[in-house]
Amino acid sequence: MKTIMIYNGPIYTLDSKQPVVRALAIRGERIIAVGNEGPVRAAAGSQAELIDLQGRAVVPGLTDAHVHIVLHGLARQQVRLTGCADYAAALDHIATAAQRLPAGAWLRGNGWDHTLWGGHWPTRTDLDRVCPDRPAMLSRKDGHSLWVNSRALELAGITAATPDPAGGQIQRDDQGEPTGILLETAMELVRAVVPPPTRAERIAALRLAIDEALSYGLTALHVPPATNPTDGPDTLIDLQTLYHTGDLTIRVLAHLAGAHLDHAIALGLRSGLGDDWLRIGGLKLFADGSLGSESAHMLLPYEGRDHTGIAVIPPAEMQEIVTRANAHGISVVVHAIGDAANRSVLDAIAAARATAASLALPNRIEHCQILDPHDIPRFAELNVIASMQPIHCTADMVMAERLWGKRCATSYAWRSLRAAGATLAFGSDAPVETMDPWAGIHAAVTRQTTDGTPDGGWYPEQRLTLTEALEAYCIGPTIAGADAERRGRLIPGMFADLAVLNGDPFQMPVTHLHTLHAELTMVGGKIVFNRTSR
Numbered sequence: 001m002k003t004i005m006i007y008n009g010p011i012y013t014l015d016s017k018q019p020v021v022r023a024l025a026i027r028g029e030r031i032i033a034v035g036n037e038g039p040v041r042a043a044a045g046s047q048a049e050l051i052d053l054q055g056r057a058v059v060p061g062l063t064d065a066h067v068h069i070v071l072h073g074l075a076r077q078q079v080r081l082t083g084c085a086d087y088a089a090a091l092d093h094i095a096t097a098a099q100r101l102p103a104g105a106w107l108r109g110n111g112w113d114h115t116l117w118g119g120h121w122p123t124r125t126d127l128d129r130v131c132p133d134r135p136a137m138l139s140r141k142d143g144h145s146l147w148v149n150s151r152a153l154e155l156a157g158i159t160a161a162t163p164d165p166a167g168g169q170i171q172r173d174d175q176g177e178p179t180g181i182l183l184e185t186a187m188e189l190v191r192a193v194v195p196p197p198t199r200a201e202r203i204a205a206l207r208l209a210i211d212e213a214l215s216y217g218l219t220a221l222h223v224p225p226a227t228n229p230t231d232g233p234d235t236l237i238d239l240q241t242l243y244h245t246g247d248l249t250i251r252v253l254a255h256l257a258g259a260h261l262d263h264a265i266a267l268g269l270r271s272g273l274g275d276d277w278l279r280i281g282g283l284k285l286f287a288d289g290s291l292g293s294e295s296a297h298m299l300l301p302y303e304g305r306d307h308t309g310i311a312v313i314p315p316a317e318m319q320e321i322v323t324r325a326n327a328h329g330i331s332v333v334v335h336a337i338g339d340a341a342n343r344s345v346l347d348a349i350a351a352a353r354a355t356a357a358s359l360a361l362p363n364r365i366e367h368c369q370i371l372d373p374h375d376i377p378r379f380a381e382l383n384v385i386a387s388m389q390p391i392h393c394t395a396d397m398v399m400a401e402r403l404w405g406k407r408c409a410t411s412y413a414w415r416s417l418r419a420a421g422a423t424l425a426f427g428s429d430a431p432v433e434t435m436d437p438w439a440g441i442h443a444a445v446t447r448q449t450t451d452g453t454p455d456g457g458w459y460p461e462q463r464l465t466l467t468e469a470l471e472a473y474c475i476g477p478t479i480a481g482a483d484a485e486r487r488g489r490l491i492p493g494m495f496a497d498l499a500v501l502n503g504d505p506f507q508m509p510v511t512h513l514h515t516l517h518a519e520l521t522m523v524g525g526k527i528v529f530n531r532t533s534r
Contacts, residue, residue, distance in 0.1 A: 079138065214249065222281060265330070276495070323348070364425070388424060
């Protein structure tokens with residue numbers, strides 16, 4: 001069995017008994033010793049392979065607790081409008097991309113953000129001008145709105161007479177005609193007629209995205225089925241394909257689509273099924289929409305508006321689904337952004353406790369972007385994981401101020417949740433935002449954009465320390481995945497999942513944290529990414 005010794009650099013263990021050591025020994029998949037170089041060298045033996053850090057820092061392998069990994073890989077191959085602040089420039093970019101496509105092919109894209117265009121929603125007529133001869137479909141950056149042209153509406157059979165589906169909305173002009181914007185479940189009307197990517201295209205996208213994840217020092221992923229509630233089991237099939245060929249180089253907790261609860265119960269599936277490389281997570285549900293699409297479900301109307309968003313799954317139905325899932329040993333993983341949506345999910349989980357079976361994995365809420373102060377303690381009381389994405393805070397804070405006003409004091413409330421005893425599990429929500437966890441750690445520690453805005457941080461009382469942010473990327477997700485005894489810290493007996501970084505996060509200014517990446521990433525004692533060999 002192969003033995004490796006890593007030495008000559010700070011190794012941050014996230015173990016309170018030995019927070020920093022200078023050497024670490026690995027035998028097979030697991031760590032056998034940590035500490036000073038002499039004792040670790042003795043434990044490793046004279047035949048150990050040596051990795052000299054040359055002063056570089058090591059941290060436990062990070063986990064992205066919320067990443068749409070296949071969609072992220074596919075999105076990298078589509079029209080990307082991320083960060084495009086000029087509407088005319090976005091249309092020019094789309095026109096150029098459309099000209100390169102074969103005849104009849106759909107134009108697909110993602111990443112647009114109408115709040116960068118002065119709040120101006122894009123329209124089908126504008127899209128028709130630059131893409132008149134083929135159907136076009138572009139997802140908003142949050143995945144909760146779709147911008148389509150007239151050809152796409154025609155293929156989907158959407159007209160002025162088409163009713164809004166339950167949990168969704170067809171945006172209409174003053175004459176009642178569709179504008180080309182579809183919200184929430186209304187997006188499925190178009191998606192249903194779009195040719196899906198082939199299996200080979202999905203696998204290629206998955207490989208591409210996993211390789212990117214490893215380059216950041218990520219060693220595990222928690223993967224929802226998709227950004228919509230009716231997604232099939234394709235992502236799980238893709239992951240199994242890599243698993244069975246021995247090509248899955250990152251650990252994955254894969255969630256189930258909410259539409260498949262009956263099938264899961266009939267098959268006897270339970271959360272936690274699988275091994276240390278690929279396991280079944282919880283049932284992904286959607287309580288509401290998003291902030292940017294103004295479909296996050298709020299207790300009170302948006303600032304300057306007369307609406308409170310959309311309850312994609314109404315509270316009574318949410319309670320019935322959660323109760324049924326938990327009663328059959330299936331945890332729930334619920335998207336909830338608005339304060340009303342979060343309360344609805346917490347209420348449903350509380351109601352389900354009376355009949356819940358023993359759950360291998362805890363229930364969790366994804367995003368938790370704005371909370372009523374009275375609901376913050378309930379996460380710990382109900383053992384609900386707060387699965388959050390810190391990069392959303394800095395990406396959305398201007399929009400949050402405009403739409404939520406003073407309620408923002410308890411938005412992205414990491415410090416308040418942690419102080420109340422909740423477990424934080426951090427991720428990216430890629431492709432909505434960057435998958436880079438160091439961008440997320442920077443946001444969690446500074447609550448500033450990378451250019452230092454705003455001065456002192458946005459609601460700085462909610463900031464975390466660097467150690468706390470790392471714990472939310474390393475330890476919190478393992479608690480959510482019920483494998484905290486095997487991963488998350490660098491101590492004897494744990495899997496050797498770790499990252500060698502290009503800098504020392506504890507010695508650099510916190511404003512530079514976003515510049516970090518992995519030079520080498522190891523999963524289970526095996527080097528799966530080495531920047532020097534690329």
